[in-house]
Amino acid sequence: MTLTSVPITYTSGEQIEVYRFSIPVTIGVPLLALFLQTFLPRRIFSIFDLPLLVTIFFAMARRNPISGLLTGAAIGLAQDMLGPYPIGIYGIAKTVVGYGASSLGAKLDVENAGARFLVTLGFYLVHAAVYFTVARGMVNMTLNWSWSHGIVAGLANAALGVGLYFLLDNFKQRT
């Protein structure tokens, strides 16, 4: 990580800090998220998307769009490999989310809980929308969108995300 800070363009000359992570955390946390997602009981945890939350966290913390989109692509493709559908659906969705989250992180202060909650909820819906678009448009899968399920899952993920982000904040390293 060479960037140390980026300016907040819409306000003053205030700087937002850019963080980096150690290699074990960079590799281990996404892998752990993937592992927990496949292993934890389906009744409770199927509604959560831990890899997505990890993608959003890393992207927002690094505030670098390229890093964010690559992280998203890697995590998404790994998730695809474990799933039943063609490889790339989650990859594309999480690439978009990684890029968006890091771009947003570079412009907004997303350190407080409220902002994190809203950002996570928004990106969950973006992720679902991209996923459905690709799945239906490219792979021709017969998926149906449920607004109620999408909103509930988005709120649940946002709530979990706020807690998870504070936990992962401990691994942040200042540049």
Place this chain on the structure above:
Amino acid sequence: MESVLGRYRNLTILVGVLFLQVLGLAVQVKRSADAENTRLIRIWAVDTITPFERVLVWAQNSGNNLWHNYFYLRGVRAENRQLKEQIEQMRLEQVRLSEDAEQAHRLQSLLAFKEQTIAKTVPAQVIGSSGSDLSRSIYIDKGSNDGVGLDMAVITAGGIVGKVLRVYPSTALVLMINDQTSGVGVMLEKSRLQGVLRGTANGTVVLERVMSDEQVMPGETVLSSGGDQIFPKGLPVGTVTKVSPGREMFLNIQVKPAADLSRLEEVLVITEKQEQNPVAETAGRVRAADILAQRLPSVPDKPAVDAATSVASGNKVVAPASATSSGAKSLAPIQSTAKPETNQHGVTPSVAKVPSSSTATAPGGTKAVSTGGAQVVPADAPSAASQTPKKTAPKAAASEPTLNSDSANAAGAITAPPAPKATPTQPKPTVPQPNPQPPATEDDPH
């Protein structure tokens, strides 16, 4: 050009990464239309994750077993008693159902229908899921090394679970029936209406393609129809929970899966199905009467001497319930002796030996006891009562009540009334059966 790329560097890389993934997807979609092969990269990913899952599942099961086997024994006796009662009821139900099934088999064999049966299954343990709310699939700990193949049906004792979508050497990915891309050919148990079962976005299961003018009631059982060539016909799928008008001309039928798909631990993979002509089974079946006779209270065993005394005094024999395989006896006058034989149920009936009386093998390999006045024949020999006595003790045969097996078995043990003409002081001579009757068959009306 360079300045443009430099200016929009992030966006360019985003488009490039997306393009590569879209290209990869297109290749997969094209290939999957030709032939479904498991990508090597998937195998690597699964092989990386599943060993850890196996270890964790093993540790979890070990902990559970330790708890259940050593610490959690409270209430086991009560549960055991309750389960035994349940087994009794299920046995009776099973007998009734087997009668129906045999009748169906006979009819199907008459019509030369083919039926599909489960020939071989492989038990497997669930070790993980696909890790997504948007797809519903599970990993099991059996793969191609264990005989698991593509499109094999996966079931539990409760009902169907899904089908094998991808196979790895030691694991397999199972697409569950509540996944949105899954489809199962099903039918309603009572109305026999057929439809397609599909998953929805929120994980529920709906029955599609049932016309809105059909009558479907909540609570009706849904079975597999066998039309998808994956699940054998007749497996439980679920229960109708809600029926409402759907889009176009179809009903919107919600179904609760019979198997608890969110709490799966062990499943069975049907690795081999057999298609055969149904054969009506004629041997070795258990009759409801036999079950009843075993379960209903009966007169306790009596010593042989007591039995002889009772014969001598009152021409009456109380047949002990344990004296025969079925626990119940009909009455028939036979006066001959023969070696024990295995009856048509494959069981050697034991006979209470009574002094001053003789035993005989009744037609069908069953045994009778001559008691001077009242004789006892196991329920397996229905024709003995009406045929054998004519040559040995015609008077007794004509006058004594011969119980059919159903009523005899229902009573458990029968106390026969004394024969009016045969007396213990004038025993008939023992005469071997000169011309034994042919064995009783299942066609005998009892």
